[in-house]
Structures are given as C-alpha cells and as structure tokens.
Amino acid sequence: MKAILLKLLALFMLFSINSAFANEHNAVAMEKASTHKEENYQSKPFSEMIEGFLESTGIVALVNPDPDELNAKGEKMSDFHKGLGRVIMIFVTFLLFWLAIAKGFEPLLLLPIAFGGLLANIPVAGIAGEHGFLGVIYNMGLSNEMFPIIIFMGVGAMTDFGPLLSNPKTALLGGAAQFGIFGTLVGAVALSQAGFVDFTLQQASAISIIGGADGPTSIFIATKLAPELLGAIAVASYSYMAMVPIIQPPIMKALTTEEERKIKMTTLRHVSRLEKLVFPILVLLLAILVLPESTPLIGAFMFGNFLKESGVVERLNDTLQNALINIVTIFLGLGVGSKLAADQFLVPDTMFIMVLGIVAFSVGTAAGVLMAKLMNLFPGHKINPLIGSAGVSAVPMAARVSNKVGMEYDRSNMLLMHAMGPNVAGVIGSAVAAGVLISLFQ
C-alpha cells in the first residue's frame, strides 16, 4: 500500500515538473513569436539572400551539419549520424524499396516503413521529430501501442479457426514454435554476457519476440519494453516474415525423412458455426483466468474474430478486414519508419538484432517440426511434421510453405488446411508468450 502511494506521489511529481517545464517552454515560444512579429520582414541584399538560402540546403546540412542539431529524443547526435549516416540510411531505405517491389517482401508494410525511414533521415526538416508528422504519428498510435492492437483486430477478423477446431491437438505445434522466442532470449542474454553487446533483459525479450513471427506482437512488445530498438526489431520481424519461404524449407527438410514428408493426414471434419462462435470467447476467458497481461492482444484478436463469426455485423467485419486495417497499416508503417533515423538505426545493436532475429525464426521452425515428430510417437492419427513449421504464426505464409514443401514430395498431398491449425495456434501462442514477458517486467 505504502509502495503504491509512493509511486503515485512520484508520478504526480513527475507530471508537475513536466507541466512546469512545458509552461516555460510555451512562454519562451510566445516570446519568440512576438519578437518575430515586431521584426517583420527586413529587406536584405540579394547576394545575402542567396547565401542564406544556400546555407539552408540539404547538401550543406549533410556535409557540414549543424552542431546544435538534436535528434527526435532531444539528445545531441554525433557528426556521423548527422551526415554520412543519413546518406547510408537513405540507401538502406532504397534497398528496402527494392526488396518490397522487386522481390515482393511484405510490401504492404515494408514500403510504408521504408518510406518513413527515408523521410526520417532528411536533415533540417525534422519530420521524425516531436512536431514533424512522423513524430506525431508515432506519438499518436505507436508509443501507446494503439496501432498494433487495431491491426490485431483486423487480423482476428481475417482468421478462420475452423482448421484448429477440427484438429485441436495441432495447437501444440503452435506452442512448440514459441521456443524460438525463449531460446533466442537466452541467446541474447548470453551474447551480452559474453560482452559483445549490452542488452538488458528487457531489450533481449523485445528482440526475441521476433521469433513469434508476428509483426503486431513484435511492435507491441518492442514499444513496451525497448522503444529505442523498435525500428530494427520491426524491420527484422517483417523482412524475415517475408523470407519465410526461403528460411523454412531447408530446416524442414533437414529434420524430416522422406516418408514423414509423405504422411497423409485424415480429412478435417466439418466445424459448426456455433463452435466457431464460442471459440473466441473460450480463448478470451482462458486468457482472463491465466494471464490477464495477454488480454490486450488476445482480446483485440478475439473481438475481430467474434465479429466475423457472429455473422450479423457484416459491415463492421468488412471495415475491420479492409478499410481500418489498411489505414492503420499506413500509419503503423510510417510510425515505425520514423525509428529508422540514422542515430537510432546505425548502431551495432541493429546487426545483432538482425542475427538474433533469424536465429529466432530458425529455432522456432525447428521446434515446431520436432514437436510434430514427438507427437507421432504417441498413438493416434499421424501428423505430417511439415505442418509443424507453420507453428511460427506468420499467417498464412508459413502454412503455404508447409503445403508447398509437402506437394514437392507428393503432388496429391494437400497440407494447407492442416497447416492452418498450428498457424493460428501460433498467433495465440505468441500472444501468450508476449503476455508472459510483459508480466515478468511488471
């Protein structure tokens, strides 16, 4: 009780200091504005005007940066991050454009992120700063974890739990794949233990959630636990998700025998409408009882799904699946892109995040496949281990990969619907894992 009171007091003090500071700031701004008005416009010789204009160009700002320039957080930046670093980042965003357009890597998110990154690295304009429009977007919906939640509603409205309901035990595969998260967490702390990087436990957790292969969840956790790493985590998460068809098949093939890959699964039974309608409520109830920390994500997800399955609010369902998720995707992408500013992205941490991210994906894939093999040791219907890899969320890409690899060995073996079970279970699994991580840091 005492501790709570103390915390409240501290919070109150913090706010009062903040507001005092803001008042001072406003006063200064007002003063500035008034002097500005009195000055009005003064006529200058043309040569001076040209000189002044030339000094305000981007070239000058890049080559000879303003020593007092502050970054989005109001801290001083090194000369590298103001000059060459920005040029490098602009080329990095070009690389992302190429990946999105020519290679088709998750263009829906990668393009807004990359363009946001391009805008965030413009000198002088300060678009990603407190009052720039990217900064405003970031503060509007990312720093308070609003956008990922809305995206989750849309994803819920697009998800069909039918395959999972008709073969419930495949949910275990979606659980096993979450090993990618926690395995990488250990890897990340081991790296910082060995002295390569300096990740705190919070940062390590935020990085490891990339293994959940779930964009909104990664962003949700990153903004909560390590906002300074958001840019790198989101870019790693989405680019690896797009690379699922490249990353997963070698791992799946290495861990299975040819006979296992040819296993045919029994046809899925029909799932009644009532079952689908009760399911979201069931999951939410369980989340409320076991892990309330995960209910923002699961609640939003199940809300979207419930609207869809209810069948009586087609208009809302349609908006969630299309208009709303599209609008929010634009904002989410641009907001994340604002974190691609050179001073936040061009740091050694980013490289480690990229490496740890791909490790997380691979470990998750392997764990899912191995879990399927383990389940085949028990009596019951056999499971094709290829669907285990779909446990790493990444809906529906991972399920398509399972289907494709399965067809390579037996043209008539359709695994897509079977793989959707672990796939959607993976989304629930990573939301639960996210809830555990959040609850551990409370």
Add this chain to the structure above:
Amino acid sequence: METNLILEGFKFMVLGMGTVFMFLIVLIFMMNMMSKIVHKYFPEPQVDINPPVANKQDNKKVIAAITAAIAHHRQS
C-alpha cells in the same frame, strides 16, 4: 551478478514455455469439450438431407413433364 543474466534467461524460458503449453493444453481440452457439448445439445440443422428430397420431387415433376411432352409429340 554476471552469471545471473543467463540464469534469468533460462528462468524466463521455463516459465514462458510452461505457460504457453499449459495455456494451449487447457485450450485443447476446452475445445474438445466444447465441440462435444455443441454436437450433443446444439446439433446443426441437417441441411444436407432436405434438398435431395425436394430434388426428388422436382425430378418427378420434370420426368412427368417430359413424359407428357414426349407423349404429346408422338400423338401429334
């Protein structure tokens, strides 16, 4: 202090994977139970049986019409 961090990581892993699996296992039980209850007490109306009956009747009518038409054709 130094060794603490990795140990913490392992603690997170055990707790995290434990929770995820427990959640999903309970969910599997609940799903199975829910399906049984739904199938037992709220079976879906069997839509598949009715249409064929209607079809049979329709077929009879059609057959009758065709027969009549053929008969009519032969007569004329």
